[in-house]
Amino acid sequence: MIEILTPAELTRARETGALVAHILQTLRGRSTAGTNLLDIDRWTKExxxxxxxxSCYVDYAPSFGRGPFGNYICTAVNDAVLHGMPHDYALADGDLLTLDLAVSLGGVAADSAISFVVGGSGSPESVALIDATERALAAGIAAAGTGARLGDVSHAIGTVLGAAGYQINTEFGGHGIGSRMHQEPSIPNTGRPGRGYKLRPGLLLALEPWVMADTDQLVTDADGWTLRSATGCRTAHSEHTIAITDDGAEVLTEPASLTTTSRAS
Incomplete structure (x- = not known):
């Protein structure tokens, strides 16, 4: 079932999105060389x-994981890209770190992910990966006006990723969100324009383009959760929760100083 939020629920979704954005930005500032992934998880819980x-993650136990997840945030480093389970690892300068966070506040969930280089100075490959996912995310948001179709969003994301030279894995992608973290509709990171569900005001979507430098194949760690590139190449992942409104797509998980609304054309 596809959930359409009421105006009151949308107000609560904005509060949840602001919280997710605040936590991620706080963690980004604290994630320096020597920071342990377990400390990031502890700070998130606090x-x-x-x-x-x-937390949407602690008790999360889908069919594809070895659940429950048992942690408060996903921490994916370098060749890890999705569902990175925090473990005893100290970050090093130049690591490409992805933080993926979903929480529920007032009965409404929000989900977001950021990728960045620890220490701020990354390799050209790392910078290109992050840039591609961020540009693809922006393109997906711009395509998500009222009356657009899901295929338009997927096509916009996939066009950017493909033009950047990356292969696209469709096993995991974006999703509907609301009273639960993961719900219908599914939003692949590539698709055909003009197809699929027509977007309506009150719909919440989590868009999440992710790529791996030289493959579209994943392998799973022994922890049953962490997904890595099959070749050991670096990866990146960017995600926002957006609300479809009469005026376009409102980004709920953008840091407060950067909050934007994409108007439908």
């Missing part, structure tokens, strides 16, 4: 609890 929110 901020979620302090806000009176609930």
């Amino acid at each position: 901020m979620i609890v302090e806000a009176g929110a609930t």
Whole structure:
């Protein structure tokens, strides 16, 4: 079932999105060389609890994982790209780190991911990966006006990723979100324009382009969760939760100083 939020629920979704954005930006500032992934998970728990929110991950146990996940944030380093389970690892300068976070506040969830280079100075490959996912995310958001179709969003994302020279894996992609973290509709990172569900005001979507430098194949760690590139190449992942409104796509998980609304054309 596809969930359409009421105006009151959309107000709560904005609050959840702002919290997710704040936590991710706080963690980004703290993630320096020597920071342990377990500390990132602990800090995340502290901020979620302090806000009176609930983790969407701790008890998450889908069919594809070895659940429950049992942690508060996904931490994926270098060749890890999705569902990175925090473990005893100290970050090093130049690591490409992805933080993926979903929380629920007031009964409405929001989900976002950021990729960045620890220490701020990355290899050209790392910078290109991150840039491609961020540009693809922006293109997907721009395509998500009221009356557009899901295929338009997927096509916009896939066009950017493909033009950047990356292969696209369609096993995992974006999704509907609302009272639950993962729900219909599914949003692949490539698709045909003009196809699929027509977007309506009140619909919440989590768009999440991700790529791997030289492959579209994934392998799973022994932890049953962490997904890595099959070749050991670097990866990147960017995600925002957006709300479809009468005026276009409103980004709910953008840091407050960067909040934007994409108007439908």
